[in-house]
Amino acid sequence: MHVLITGANGFVGQALANYILSQGCVGESKVSRLTLLDRQFDKAVVGSSSLDLVVEQHSCDLADDQWLKDTLGRFSMDVIYHLASIPGGMAEKNDQLGRSVNIDATMALLDICKTQTESIGHKPVLVFASSIAVFGIMPDLVNDDTPLKPQMSYGAHKIVGEVMINDFSRRGWVDGRSLRLPGVLARPPAETGQLSAFLSDIIRELSLGHTFVCPMSAQAKTWASSLPNIIENLMHGAAVEESKLKATRTFTLPTLCFSMAEMVDAIGTVYQQNVKELVSYEPNPMIENLFGRFPPLETPFADEVGFKHDGDLNKLVERAVL
Known part of the structure; x- marks a missing residue:
């Protein structure tokens, strides 16, 4: 299995990469190749695993579509964790940067998934780190039917990602799962x-x-949720069977x-x-x-397929x- 993580140098990305390196599998599937992408890395992880696993670490600009196509097209992908984003305050200050990473890079990854599916018939699983920022102004109770009213561009960008992942999944180009993450502590x-x-x-x-x-x-x-809880839910998000997802590909995580x-x-x-x-x-x-x-908060869709909070x-x- 080939696993890709974008935003792999971030707080959640590092923890996820280390977890996969320690376990060597996603669900019941053994990981043979792990590709890590981010703008820069604090340290090298290559060789940090004792498992028979190839690790590639790339410092890159996710807005560079051609680089993504050339680099990721070398090997077919099985699971993609798309964690890279420009968060709330930074996206408000730099609109173009926010859109290039939060929207354009997401679309570039979806197009790469589509190309892979159409060329070799192998549909990758894409786990998208969305956010509770999509809700914005909230009613007295939030559930799976709550209207989305984001108060920041970051939340609006995440909605775009959710919608496009649902559409690409509907068309059979990707097996997408958008997980709305709460605060991670x-x-x-x-x-x-x-x-x-x-x-x-x-x-x-x-x-x-x-x-x-x-x-x-x-x-x-x-x-909020703890970092270990979020890692458990991300791992579950990739491993849950597509047949259990039914009509929705978007889940507000229990928190x-x-x-x-x-x-x-x-x-x-x-x-x-x-x-x-x-x-x-x-x-x-x-x-x-x-x-x-x-x-x-009520999360019946997520509860039904096995996502959990800290307790x-x-x-x-x-x-x-x-």
């Missing part, structure tokens, strides 16, 4: 352009006994809904210290509007910093 400190980084920072800082100024009120509610006060309590419980004294709340209206008004908030916090 806990990201290392870095300038990624993600406005939700404080959700990771609060766990890391409080766990170390540091003070923290929270940009949302104690009662503000959000959704936990909690207030910032509940998060602080969970951090205190897991790390066995009084962290409430370390937290002050200074709500930023824009941040709270984007990330602090999340209602309860409870203590487990999420425990798994978030490993």
Whole structure:
């Protein structure tokens, strides 16, 4: 099996690549080749696996259609994890960059899948990392029928990807699965352009006994999952049988809904210290509007095919910093 990961140097991409290298399979299929793409890499992963597995690592511009066609056309692909994206804040600041990666590169990958299917009759599985940013303004309950009203270009770009993956899957050119990821915890400190980084920072800082100024009120509610939970769902997303997907190719992943006060309590419980004294709340209206008004969530489509959340908030916090 040949597996491709775009955005392989990112927080989720690195974890996914390392998981595949450690396990050597996706579902019940053995991985023989792993291709990793990103703009740049912090370190080489080639040779880091003891398995009989060929690893290629390419620093590239995903907006370069011809390079993608030439490079990815050398070997047929079985599973593609399309994680590369320009996130919310960065996409707002640089519209052209956001569209070139979030939309154009997605279309280029879909066209490569179409060419492969038509030329050799082998349809690849494409797991697309969409986002809960597609919802934007939310009603009192979010479920599989909730209208999409994104408040940022990033969310709009993800909707375009979902729609095109559904259409290419309908036409038999790709076996697509779009997974709407929630916040993923806990990201290392870095300038990624993600406005939700404080959700990771609060766990890391409080766990170390540091003070923290929270940009949302104690009662503000959000959704999030641990990195290990997201990796488990991405692996399941590629392994689930196409016959079980029925009419939809888009799944809002099950996740936990909690207030910032509940998060602080969970951090205190897991790390066995009084962290409430370390937290002050200074709500930023824009941040709270984007990330602090999340209602309860129902995910029947995802539940039916076996996607899962962390279980409870203590487990999420425990798994978030490993």
